[in-house]
Amino acid sequence: MALNKYSNTDKILLAVDCIIFGFDKGGLKILLIKRDFEPELGKWSLMGGFLKEDENLDEAAIRILQQLTGLRTIYMEQLYTFSKVDRDPVERTLSVAYYALIDIEMHDEELIENNSAQWFSLDKAPDLIFDHNQMVEKAMARLKRRALSKPIGFELLPSKFTMRQLQKLYESILNKKLDKRNFINKINSFGILVRLDEKDTHESKKGAYLYTFDKEKYDEKVLEGFNFKI
Amino acid sequence: MALNKYSNTDKILLAVDCIIFGFDKGGLKILLIKRDFEPELGKWSLMGGFLKEDENLDEAAIRILQQLTGLRTIYMEQLYTFSKVDRDPVERTLSVAYYALIDIEMHDEELIENNSAQWFSLDKAPDLIFDHNQMVEKAMARLKRRALSKPIGFELLPSKFTMRQLQKLYESILNKKLDKRNFINKINSFGILVRLDEKDTHESKKGAYLYTFDKEKYDEKVLEGFNFKI
DNA sequence: ATTTAGTAGTGTAAAAAAAACACTTTATAA
DNA sequence: TTATAAAGTGTTTTTTTTACACTACTAAAT
Numbered sequence: 278m279a280l281n282k283y284s285n286t287d288k289i290l291l292a293v294d295c296i297i298f299g300f301d302k303g304g305l306k307i308l309l310i311k312r313d314f315e316p317e318l319g320k321w322s323l324m325g326g327f328l329k330e331d332e333n334l335d336e337a338a339i340r341i342l343q344q345l346t347g348l349r350t351i352y353m354e355q356l357y358t359f360s361k362v363d364r365d366p367v368e369r370t371l372s373v374a375y376y377a378l379i380d381i382e383m384h385d386e387e388l389i390e391n392n393s394a395q396w397f398s399l400d401k402a403p404d405l406i407f408d409h410n411q412m413v414e415k416a417m418a419r420l421k422r423r424a425l426s427k428p429i430g431f432e433l434l435p436s437k438f439t440m441r442q443l444q445k446l447y448e449s450i451l452n453k454k455l456d457k458r459n460f461i462n463k464i465n466s467f468g469i470l471v472r473l474d475e476k477d478t479h480e481s482k483k484g485a486y487l488y489t490f491d492k493e494k495y496d497e498k499v500l501e502g503f504n505f506k507i
Numbered sequence: 508m509a510l511n512k513y514s515n516t517d518k519i520l521l522a523v524d525c526i527i528f529g530f531d532k533g534g535l536k537i538l539l540i541k542r543d544f545e546p547e548l549g550k551w552s553l554m555g556g557f558l559k560e561d562e563n564l565d566e567a568a569i570r571i572l573q574q575l576t577g578l579r580t581i582y583m584e585q586l587y588t589f590s591k592v593d594r595d596p597v598e599r600t601l602s603v604a605y606y607a608l609i610d611i612e613m614h615d616e617e618l619i620e621n622n623s624a625q626w627f628s629l630d631k632a633p634d635l636i637f638d639h640n641q642m643v644e645k646a647m648a649r650l651k652r653r654a655l656s657k658p659i660g661f662e663l664l665p666s667k668f669t670m671r672q673l674q675k676l677y678e679s680i681l682n683k684k685l686d687k688r689n690f691i692n693k694i695n696s697f698g699i700l701v702r703l704d705e706k707d708t709h710e711s712k713k714g715a716y717l718y719t720f721d722k723e724k725y726d727e728k729v730l731e732g733f734n735f736k737i
Numbered sequence: 738a739t740t741t742a743g744t745a746g747t748g749t750a751a752a753a754a755a756a757a758c759a760c761t762t763t764a765t766a767a
Numbered sequence: 768t769t770a771t772a773a774a775g776t777g778t779t780t781t782t783t784t785t786a787c788a789c790t791a792c793t794a795a796a797t
Binding site (some may be wrong): 456458461463478481482483484504506507 | 783784785786787791792793794795
Binding site for chain 1 (some may be wrong): 742743744745746747748
Protein backbone atom coordinates (compact mmCIF):
# COMPACT_ATOMS: atom_id res chain seq x y z
CA MET A 278 0.00 0.00 0.00
CA ALA A 279 1.73 3.14 -1.17
CA LEU A 280 0.30 5.97 0.86
CA ASN A 281 0.88 9.62 0.28
CA LYS A 282 2.14 11.48 3.26
CA TYR A 283 0.00 14.01 5.01
CA SER A 284 0.57 17.65 4.20
CA ASN A 285 3.84 18.83 5.57
CA THR A 286 2.89 22.25 6.73
CA ASP A 287 2.23 21.87 10.39
CA LYS A 288 4.97 19.73 11.79
CA ILE A 289 6.07 20.80 15.21
CA LEU A 290 8.97 20.28 17.57
CA LEU A 291 8.26 18.07 20.55
CA ALA A 292 10.10 18.34 23.81
CA VAL A 293 9.93 16.00 26.78
CA ASP A 294 10.44 17.58 30.20
CA CYS A 295 10.84 15.59 33.40
CA ILE A 296 9.78 16.49 36.90
CA ILE A 297 12.08 14.32 38.99
CA PHE A 298 10.98 13.74 42.57
CA GLY A 299 13.26 12.48 45.29
CA PHE A 300 12.90 12.16 49.03
CA ASP A 301 15.34 12.43 51.92
CA LYS A 302 15.11 13.51 55.52
CA GLY A 303 14.69 17.08 54.38
CA GLY A 304 11.43 16.05 52.71
CA LEU A 305 10.26 15.88 49.15
CA LYS A 306 12.62 17.36 46.56
CA ILE A 307 12.88 18.00 42.85
CA LEU A 308 15.94 17.84 40.68
CA LEU A 309 16.57 20.94 38.56
CA ILE A 310 19.30 21.91 36.14
CA LYS A 311 20.99 25.22 35.53
CA ARG A 312 20.82 25.96 31.83
CA ASP A 313 24.15 26.36 30.08
CA PHE A 314 22.60 27.34 26.77
CA GLU A 315 20.28 29.93 25.34
CA PRO A 316 17.57 30.89 25.77
CA GLU A 317 17.41 31.61 29.47
CA LEU A 318 21.05 30.64 30.02
CA GLY A 319 21.85 30.47 33.72
CA LYS A 320 18.25 30.00 34.79
CA TRP A 321 16.85 26.88 36.38
CA SER A 322 14.68 24.47 34.49
CA LEU A 323 13.45 20.93 34.37
CA MET A 324 15.57 18.35 32.63
CA GLY A 325 14.37 18.00 29.07
CA GLY A 326 15.18 17.07 25.52
CA PHE A 327 13.60 16.62 22.14
CA LEU A 328 11.69 13.61 20.93
CA LYS A 329 13.54 11.77 18.17
CA GLU A 330 12.05 10.33 15.02
CA ASP A 331 12.59 6.74 16.06
CA GLU A 332 11.46 6.68 19.66
CA ASN A 333 8.19 7.04 21.48
CA LEU A 334 7.59 9.43 24.36
CA ASP A 335 8.24 6.91 27.14
CA GLU A 336 11.55 6.04 25.54
CA ALA A 337 12.51 9.67 25.21
CA ALA A 338 11.66 10.30 28.85
CA ILE A 339 13.74 7.32 29.94
CA ARG A 340 16.66 8.49 27.81
CA ILE A 341 16.52 11.99 29.22
CA LEU A 342 16.30 10.74 32.76
CA GLN A 343 19.18 8.40 32.36
CA GLN A 344 21.25 11.19 30.93
CA LEU A 345 20.85 13.08 34.17
CA THR A 346 20.66 10.45 36.88
CA GLY A 347 22.32 7.40 35.40
CA LEU A 348 19.27 5.38 36.42
CA ARG A 349 17.26 3.14 34.18
CA THR A 350 14.64 1.47 36.33
CA ILE A 351 12.65 4.40 37.37
CA TYR A 352 9.01 4.94 38.08
CA MET A 353 7.73 7.29 35.46
CA GLU A 354 4.39 8.47 34.20
CA GLN A 355 3.24 10.79 31.49
CA LEU A 356 1.65 13.85 33.02
CA TYR A 357 0.31 16.31 30.47
CA THR A 358 1.15 17.94 27.17
CA PHE A 359 1.74 21.68 27.23
CA SER A 360 1.05 23.51 24.04
CA LYS A 361 0.72 27.27 24.48
CA VAL A 362 1.72 28.77 21.16
CA ASP A 363 4.43 31.02 22.57
CA ARG A 364 5.55 28.85 25.46
CA ASP A 365 9.06 28.62 23.99
CA PRO A 366 10.37 31.96 22.70
CA VAL A 367 12.72 30.36 20.21
CA GLU A 368 10.27 28.33 18.21
CA ARG A 369 6.89 26.69 18.50
CA THR A 370 7.48 23.67 20.68
CA LEU A 371 5.10 21.37 22.49
CA SER A 372 6.28 19.75 25.63
CA VAL A 373 5.12 16.47 27.05
CA ALA A 374 5.78 16.49 30.78
CA TYR A 375 6.66 13.29 32.61
CA TYR A 376 7.18 12.89 36.30
CA ALA A 377 9.58 10.43 37.82
CA LEU A 378 10.12 9.07 41.31
CA ILE A 379 13.62 8.04 42.23
CA ASP A 380 15.54 6.96 45.28
CA ILE A 381 17.63 10.01 45.98
CA GLU A 382 20.56 7.90 47.14
CA MET A 383 20.76 5.79 44.03
CA HIS A 384 21.60 8.35 41.40
CA ASP A 385 25.01 9.09 39.97
CA GLU A 386 26.28 12.19 41.75
CA GLU A 387 28.94 12.83 39.18
CA LEU A 388 26.42 12.86 36.35
CA ILE A 389 24.30 15.30 38.25
CA GLU A 390 27.22 17.59 38.84
CA ASN A 391 28.23 17.45 35.21
CA ASN A 392 24.76 18.57 34.31
CA SER A 393 24.97 21.29 36.95
CA ALA A 394 21.85 19.89 38.51
CA GLN A 395 20.71 20.29 42.09
CA TRP A 396 18.05 18.99 44.43
CA PHE A 397 15.61 21.56 45.80
CA SER A 398 13.01 21.32 48.49
CA LEU A 399 9.69 22.14 46.92
CA ASP A 400 9.17 25.28 48.93
CA LYS A 401 12.66 26.54 48.23
CA ALA A 402 12.83 25.80 44.53
CA PRO A 403 13.75 28.73 42.31
CA ASP A 404 11.54 30.16 39.63
CA LEU A 405 11.75 28.09 36.47
CA ILE A 406 11.81 28.97 32.80
CA PHE A 407 8.91 28.86 30.37
CA ASP A 408 5.91 26.99 31.79
CA HIS A 409 7.98 24.69 33.96
CA ASN A 410 6.55 26.04 37.22
CA GLN A 411 3.13 25.04 36.00
CA MET A 412 4.44 21.58 35.17
CA VAL A 413 5.80 21.11 38.67
CA GLU A 414 2.50 22.22 40.14
CA LYS A 415 0.57 19.75 38.04
CA ALA A 416 3.01 16.99 38.92
CA MET A 417 2.55 17.68 42.62
CA ALA A 418 -1.20 17.46 42.27
CA ARG A 419 -0.92 14.19 40.37
CA LEU A 420 1.52 12.76 42.90
CA LYS A 421 -0.85 13.65 45.70
CA ARG A 422 -3.75 11.92 44.04
CA ARG A 423 -1.62 8.92 43.24
CA ALA A 424 -0.40 8.60 46.80
CA LEU A 425 -4.00 8.35 47.96
CA SER A 426 -5.01 5.69 45.48
CA LYS A 427 -1.96 3.47 45.18
CA PRO A 428 1.07 2.67 47.25
CA ILE A 429 3.99 4.91 46.59
CA GLY A 430 7.26 4.97 48.37
CA PHE A 431 8.96 1.94 46.99
CA GLU A 432 10.22 4.22 44.29
CA LEU A 433 11.27 7.05 46.56
CA LEU A 434 12.62 5.30 49.62
CA PRO A 435 15.80 3.29 50.08
CA SER A 436 15.21 -0.46 50.20
CA LYS A 437 15.15 -0.40 54.00
CA PHE A 438 13.37 2.37 55.80
CA THR A 439 11.65 3.17 59.07
CA MET A 440 7.95 3.61 59.59
CA ARG A 441 8.69 7.20 60.45
CA GLN A 442 10.38 7.82 57.12
CA LEU A 443 7.40 6.40 55.26
CA GLN A 444 5.09 8.60 57.28
CA LYS A 445 7.20 11.67 56.59
CA LEU A 446 7.15 10.86 52.91
CA TYR A 447 3.39 10.79 52.95
CA GLU A 448 3.27 13.92 55.02
CA SER A 449 5.38 15.83 52.55
CA ILE A 450 3.43 14.57 49.57
CA LEU A 451 0.06 15.33 51.13
CA ASN A 452 1.39 18.43 52.81
CA LYS A 453 -0.19 17.74 56.17
CA LYS A 454 0.61 16.14 59.50
CA LEU A 455 -0.67 12.63 60.03
CA ASP A 456 -1.40 10.81 63.25
CA LYS A 457 1.31 8.26 63.99
CA ARG A 458 -0.97 5.48 65.18
CA ASN A 459 -3.61 5.90 62.53
CA PHE A 460 -0.94 5.93 59.87
CA ILE A 461 0.63 2.71 61.09
CA ASN A 462 -2.71 0.97 61.42
CA LYS A 463 -3.71 1.96 57.92
CA ILE A 464 -0.41 0.96 56.34
CA ASN A 465 -0.41 -2.36 58.15
CA SER A 466 -3.93 -3.09 56.98
CA PHE A 467 -2.58 -3.18 53.42
CA GLY A 468 -0.09 -5.90 54.30
CA ILE A 469 2.59 -4.54 52.01
CA LEU A 470 5.34 -4.09 54.62
CA VAL A 471 7.72 -6.58 56.17
CA ARG A 472 9.40 -5.68 59.45
CA LEU A 473 13.04 -6.68 59.65
CA ASP A 474 15.00 -7.59 62.78
CA GLU A 475 17.25 -4.62 62.15
CA LYS A 476 17.02 -1.19 63.65
CA ASP A 477 18.06 2.21 62.44
CA THR A 478 19.68 4.31 65.16
CA HIS A 479 20.45 7.42 63.17
CA GLU A 480 17.46 9.31 64.38
CA SER A 481 17.00 8.05 67.89
CA LYS A 482 18.79 6.37 70.71
CA LYS A 483 16.18 3.69 71.02
CA GLY A 484 16.40 2.82 67.34
CA ALA A 485 13.53 2.27 64.95
CA TYR A 486 12.69 -0.98 63.22
CA LEU A 487 13.52 -1.13 59.55
CA TYR A 488 10.95 -2.29 57.04
CA THR A 489 10.98 -3.36 53.44
CA PHE A 490 8.14 -3.67 50.99
CA ASP A 491 6.70 -7.08 50.26
CA LYS A 492 7.25 -6.67 46.54
CA GLU A 493 4.52 -9.11 45.54
CA LYS A 494 1.79 -7.62 47.71
CA TYR A 495 2.98 -4.14 46.86
CA ASP A 496 2.54 -4.78 43.14
CA GLU A 497 -0.83 -6.33 43.80
CA LYS A 498 -1.95 -3.16 45.54
CA VAL A 499 -0.53 -1.01 42.75
CA LEU A 500 -2.80 -2.88 40.37
CA GLU A 501 -5.96 -3.01 42.43
CA GLY A 502 -5.40 0.35 44.08
CA PHE A 503 -6.42 1.27 47.60
CA ASN A 504 -8.18 4.01 49.41
CA PHE A 505 -5.76 5.80 51.60
CA LYS A 506 -8.09 8.50 52.85
CA ILE A 507 -5.96 9.81 55.64
CA MET B 508 17.08 38.92 21.30
CA ALA B 509 17.73 37.14 18.02
CA LEU B 510 17.61 33.47 18.79
CA ASN B 511 18.62 30.72 16.47
CA LYS B 512 16.00 28.11 15.93
CA TYR B 513 16.48 24.62 17.23
CA SER B 514 17.66 21.98 14.81
CA ASN B 515 14.99 21.15 12.34
CA THR B 516 15.45 17.45 12.06
CA ASP B 517 12.86 16.00 14.33
CA LYS B 518 9.68 17.88 13.78
CA ILE B 519 6.63 15.71 13.95
CA LEU B 520 2.99 15.82 12.96
CA LEU B 521 0.53 16.23 15.80
CA ALA B 522 -2.99 14.96 15.68
CA VAL B 523 -5.79 15.61 18.15
CA ASP B 524 -8.37 12.86 18.56
CA CYS B 525 -11.59 13.23 20.54
CA ILE B 526 -13.48 10.64 22.49
CA ILE B 527 -16.96 12.12 22.58
CA PHE B 528 -19.27 10.74 25.26
CA GLY B 529 -23.00 11.15 25.24
CA PHE B 530 -25.80 9.65 27.30
CA ASP B 531 -29.37 8.70 26.53
CA LYS B 532 -31.80 6.11 27.79
CA GLY B 533 -29.77 3.43 26.04
CA GLY B 534 -26.87 4.30 28.32
CA LEU B 535 -23.45 5.78 27.74
CA LYS B 536 -22.43 6.20 24.12
CA ILE B 537 -19.54 7.42 22.01
CA LEU B 538 -19.64 9.27 18.74
CA LEU B 539 -17.60 7.69 15.94
CA ILE B 540 -17.04 8.59 12.31
CA LYS B 541 -16.74 6.42 9.27
CA ARG B 542 -13.59 7.38 7.44
CA ASP B 543 -14.05 8.63 3.89
CA PHE B 544 -10.35 8.87 3.19
CA GLU B 545 -7.25 6.71 3.21
CA PRO B 546 -5.80 5.05 5.10
CA GLU B 547 -8.43 2.74 6.53
CA LEU B 548 -11.20 4.20 4.36
CA GLY B 549 -14.58 2.89 5.45
CA LYS B 550 -13.44 1.94 8.93
CA TRP B 551 -14.62 3.59 12.10
CA SER B 552 -12.49 5.99 14.05
CA LEU B 553 -12.54 8.81 16.54
CA MET B 554 -13.03 12.33 15.27
CA GLY B 555 -9.65 13.92 14.79
CA GLY B 556 -7.55 16.51 13.02
CA PHE B 557 -4.14 18.04 12.98
CA LEU B 558 -2.82 20.71 15.27
CA LYS B 559 -2.17 23.98 13.46
CA GLU B 560 0.81 26.25 13.88
CA ASP B 561 -1.18 29.03 15.50
CA GLU B 562 -3.37 27.19 17.99
CA ASN B 563 -2.81 25.27 21.19
CA LEU B 564 -4.16 21.80 21.85
CA ASP B 565 -7.30 22.88 23.68
CA GLU B 566 -8.19 25.14 20.80
CA ALA B 567 -7.59 22.39 18.28
CA ALA B 568 -9.80 20.01 20.25
CA ILE B 569 -12.57 22.60 20.45
CA ARG B 570 -12.31 23.25 16.72
CA ILE B 571 -12.48 19.56 15.90
CA LEU B 572 -15.41 19.00 18.17
CA GLN B 573 -17.33 21.89 16.78
CA GLN B 574 -16.73 20.63 13.30
CA LEU B 575 -18.56 17.44 14.19
CA THR B 576 -21.21 18.45 16.69
CA GLY B 577 -21.73 22.13 16.11
CA LEU B 578 -21.26 22.69 19.83
CA ARG B 579 -18.89 25.13 21.41
CA THR B 580 -19.48 24.99 25.15
CA ILE B 581 -18.44 21.52 25.87
CA TYR B 582 -16.77 19.88 28.78
CA MET B 583 -13.42 18.71 27.56
CA GLU B 584 -10.22 17.45 29.09
CA GLN B 585 -6.86 16.40 27.75
CA LEU B 586 -6.39 12.69 28.29
CA TYR B 587 -3.06 11.38 27.12
CA THR B 588 -0.56 11.65 24.29
CA PHE B 589 -0.05 8.54 22.19
CA SER B 590 3.28 8.21 20.51
CA LYS B 591 4.05 4.71 19.30
CA VAL B 592 6.43 5.12 16.39
CA ASP B 593 4.29 3.21 13.90
CA ARG B 594 0.88 4.07 15.26
CA ASP B 595 -0.06 5.77 11.98
CA PRO B 596 1.01 3.79 8.90
CA VAL B 597 1.21 6.86 6.67
CA GLU B 598 3.69 8.89 8.60
CA ARG B 599 5.02 9.38 12.10
CA THR B 600 2.24 11.14 13.95
CA LEU B 601 1.65 11.74 17.63
CA SER B 602 -1.88 12.02 18.82
CA VAL B 603 -3.12 13.93 21.81
CA ALA B 604 -6.39 12.41 22.92
CA TYR B 605 -9.12 14.56 24.45
CA TYR B 606 -12.38 13.38 25.86
CA ALA B 607 -15.56 15.39 25.76
CA LEU B 608 -18.93 15.13 27.47
CA ILE B 609 -21.93 16.43 25.59
CA ASP B 610 -25.67 16.45 25.92
CA ILE B 611 -26.67 14.01 23.21
CA GLU B 612 -29.78 16.03 22.39
CA MET B 613 -27.96 19.27 21.82
CA HIS B 614 -25.79 18.46 18.86
CA ASP B 615 -26.46 19.28 15.25
CA GLU B 616 -27.83 16.13 13.65
CA GLU B 617 -27.19 17.36 10.17
CA LEU B 618 -23.55 18.00 10.88
CA ILE B 619 -23.21 14.55 12.29
CA GLU B 620 -24.81 13.00 9.23
CA ASN B 621 -22.59 14.99 6.92
CA ASN B 622 -19.61 13.60 8.72
CA SER B 623 -21.11 10.12 8.52
CA ALA B 624 -20.88 9.87 12.25
CA GLN B 625 -22.92 7.66 14.54
CA TRP B 626 -23.51 7.10 18.23
CA PHE B 627 -22.54 3.69 19.57
CA SER B 628 -23.18 2.04 22.91
CA LEU B 629 -19.84 1.26 24.43
CA ASP B 630 -20.34 -2.49 24.33
CA LYS B 631 -21.52 -2.42 20.73
CA ALA B 632 -18.91 -0.09 19.31
CA PRO B 633 -16.99 -1.39 16.30
CA ASP B 634 -13.29 -1.94 16.22
CA LEU B 635 -11.46 1.30 15.59
CA ILE B 636 -8.42 2.20 13.53
CA PHE B 637 -4.89 2.68 14.79
CA ASP B 638 -4.70 2.94 18.57
CA HIS B 639 -8.17 4.46 18.94
CA ASN B 640 -9.53 1.49 20.90
CA GLN B 641 -6.86 2.08 23.46
CA MET B 642 -7.81 5.74 23.62
CA VAL B 643 -11.44 4.90 24.31
CA GLU B 644 -10.42 2.50 27.03
CA LYS B 645 -8.27 5.09 28.71
CA ALA B 646 -11.02 7.67 28.43
CA MET B 647 -13.48 5.31 30.10
CA ALA B 648 -11.09 4.76 32.98
CA ARG B 649 -10.58 8.49 33.38
CA LEU B 650 -14.30 9.18 33.22
CA LYS B 651 -14.92 6.59 35.90
CA ARG B 652 -12.36 8.13 38.21
CA ARG B 653 -13.72 11.57 37.53
CA ALA B 654 -17.28 10.55 38.29
CA LEU B 655 -16.17 9.40 41.73
CA SER B 656 -14.30 12.55 42.62
CA LYS B 657 -16.38 15.31 41.09
CA PRO B 658 -19.94 15.80 39.95
CA ILE B 659 -20.54 14.88 36.36
CA GLY B 660 -23.81 14.82 34.62
CA PHE B 661 -24.48 18.44 34.01
CA GLU B 662 -22.52 17.98 30.83
CA LEU B 663 -24.20 14.77 29.76
CA LEU B 664 -27.81 15.22 30.81
CA PRO B 665 -30.48 17.51 29.44
CA SER B 666 -31.17 20.53 31.61
CA LYS B 667 -34.11 18.75 33.27
CA PHE B 668 -33.78 15.11 34.21
CA THR B 669 -35.14 12.55 36.64
CA MET B 670 -33.30 11.06 39.55
CA ARG B 671 -33.49 7.76 37.75
CA GLN B 672 -31.71 9.15 34.71
CA LEU B 673 -28.92 10.47 36.86
CA GLN B 674 -28.61 7.12 38.57
CA LYS B 675 -28.51 5.30 35.25
CA LEU B 676 -25.83 7.65 34.05
CA TYR B 677 -23.70 6.80 37.05
CA GLU B 678 -24.48 3.14 36.65
CA SER B 679 -23.30 3.12 33.08
CA ILE B 680 -20.16 5.08 33.86
CA LEU B 681 -19.24 2.92 36.85
CA ASN B 682 -20.54 -0.18 35.14
CA LYS B 683 -22.43 -1.47 38.17
CA LYS B 684 -25.87 -1.43 39.70
CA LEU B 685 -26.44 1.05 42.48
CA ASP B 686 -28.97 0.97 45.28
CA LYS B 687 -31.76 3.47 44.62
CA ARG B 688 -32.07 4.75 48.17
CA ASN B 689 -28.38 4.98 48.89
CA PHE B 690 -27.83 6.79 45.63
CA ILE B 691 -30.49 9.38 46.34
CA ASN B 692 -29.27 9.95 49.89
CA LYS B 693 -25.74 10.45 48.68
CA ILE B 694 -26.64 12.80 45.86
CA ASN B 695 -28.88 14.83 48.13
CA SER B 696 -26.12 15.16 50.68
CA PHE B 697 -24.14 17.15 48.11
CA GLY B 698 -26.93 19.67 47.75
CA ILE B 699 -26.37 20.20 44.05
CA LEU B 700 -29.86 19.29 42.86
CA VAL B 701 -33.05 21.29 42.78
CA ARG B 702 -36.36 19.44 42.51
CA LEU B 703 -38.85 21.07 40.19
CA ASP B 704 -42.63 20.89 40.44
CA GLU B 705 -42.72 19.16 37.07
CA LYS B 706 -42.90 15.48 36.41
CA ASP B 707 -41.69 13.37 33.54
CA THR B 708 -44.21 10.73 32.55
CA HIS B 709 -42.36 9.12 29.68
CA GLU B 710 -41.10 6.23 31.72
CA SER B 711 -43.89 5.62 34.17
CA LYS B 712 -47.54 6.23 34.77
CA LYS B 713 -46.92 7.78 38.12
CA GLY B 714 -44.39 10.22 36.73
CA ALA B 715 -41.02 11.09 38.17
CA TYR B 716 -39.99 14.46 39.49
CA LEU B 717 -37.67 16.47 37.30
CA TYR B 718 -34.51 17.99 38.71
CA THR B 719 -31.99 20.54 37.60
CA PHE B 720 -28.54 21.24 38.88
CA ASP B 721 -28.00 24.17 41.20
CA LYS B 722 -25.28 25.63 38.97
CA GLU B 723 -23.56 27.52 41.74
CA LYS B 724 -23.31 24.64 44.17
CA TYR B 725 -22.46 22.30 41.33
CA ASP B 726 -19.47 24.43 40.33
CA GLU B 727 -18.42 24.66 43.95
CA LYS B 728 -18.34 20.88 44.16
CA VAL B 729 -16.44 20.63 40.89
CA LEU B 730 -13.75 22.78 42.46
CA GLU B 731 -13.58 21.19 45.88
CA GLY B 732 -14.33 17.67 44.66
CA PHE B 733 -16.28 15.06 46.59
CA ASN B 734 -16.01 11.47 47.55
CA PHE B 735 -18.68 9.51 45.82
CA LYS B 736 -17.68 6.07 46.97
CA ILE B 737 -20.82 4.27 46.06
C1' DA C 738 24.98 5.19 89.11
C1' DT C 739 21.36 8.19 88.17
C1' DT C 740 19.02 11.44 85.62
C1' DT C 741 17.61 13.48 81.44
C1' DA C 742 16.27 13.83 76.82
C1' DG C 743 14.43 12.35 72.67
C1' DT C 744 12.23 9.28 69.67
C1' DA C 745 9.72 4.57 69.15
C1' DG C 746 5.94 1.91 69.91
C1' DT C 747 1.27 0.61 71.06
C1' DG C 748 -4.81 0.12 71.49
C1' DT C 749 -9.38 1.63 72.29
C1' DA C 750 -13.54 4.23 72.18
C1' DA C 751 -16.45 7.54 69.71
C1' DA C 752 -18.07 9.36 65.45
C1' DA C 753 -18.99 9.20 60.73
C1' DA C 754 -19.82 6.96 56.49
C1' DA C 755 -21.36 3.19 53.74
C1' DA C 756 -24.13 -0.77 52.91
C1' DA C 757 -28.11 -3.62 53.30
C1' DC C 758 -32.68 -3.88 53.15
C1' DA C 759 -38.88 -3.77 51.70
C1' DC C 760 -42.87 -1.70 51.60
C1' DT C 761 -46.28 2.03 50.04
C1' DT C 762 -47.77 5.37 46.47
C1' DT C 763 -49.51 6.73 42.14
C1' DA C 764 -51.68 6.85 37.58
C1' DT C 765 -52.91 4.55 33.57
C1' DA C 766 -54.47 0.71 30.93
C1' DA C 767 -56.78 -3.54 30.85
C1' DT D 768 -61.94 -2.49 39.86
C1' DT D 769 -58.04 -4.47 39.27
C1' DA D 770 -53.55 -5.21 37.53
C1' DT D 771 -49.23 -3.17 36.39
C1' DA D 772 -45.03 -0.78 36.48
C1' DA D 773 -42.11 2.46 38.05
C1' DA D 774 -41.51 6.15 41.91
C1' DG D 775 -40.65 7.32 46.37
C1' DT D 776 -39.20 6.88 51.07
C1' DG D 777 -36.01 5.54 56.48
C1' DT D 778 -33.83 2.69 59.51
C1' DT D 779 -30.49 -0.61 61.10
C1' DT D 780 -26.07 -2.79 60.75
C1' DT D 781 -21.49 -2.78 59.50
C1' DT D 782 -17.35 -0.69 58.31
C1' DT D 783 -14.22 2.95 58.30
C1' DT D 784 -12.23 6.90 60.19
C1' DT D 785 -10.87 9.82 63.73
C1' DA D 786 -9.30 11.28 68.18
C1' DC D 787 -6.52 10.56 71.77
C1' DA D 788 -1.95 9.48 75.89
C1' DC D 789 0.99 6.78 77.96
C1' DT D 790 5.14 3.47 78.43
C1' DA D 791 9.64 1.68 76.54
C1' DC D 792 14.15 2.18 75.24
C1' DT D 793 18.89 3.81 74.90
C1' DA D 794 22.66 7.00 74.97
C1' DA D 795 24.56 11.03 76.71
C1' DA D 796 25.13 14.13 80.43
C1' DT D 797 25.73 14.75 85.21
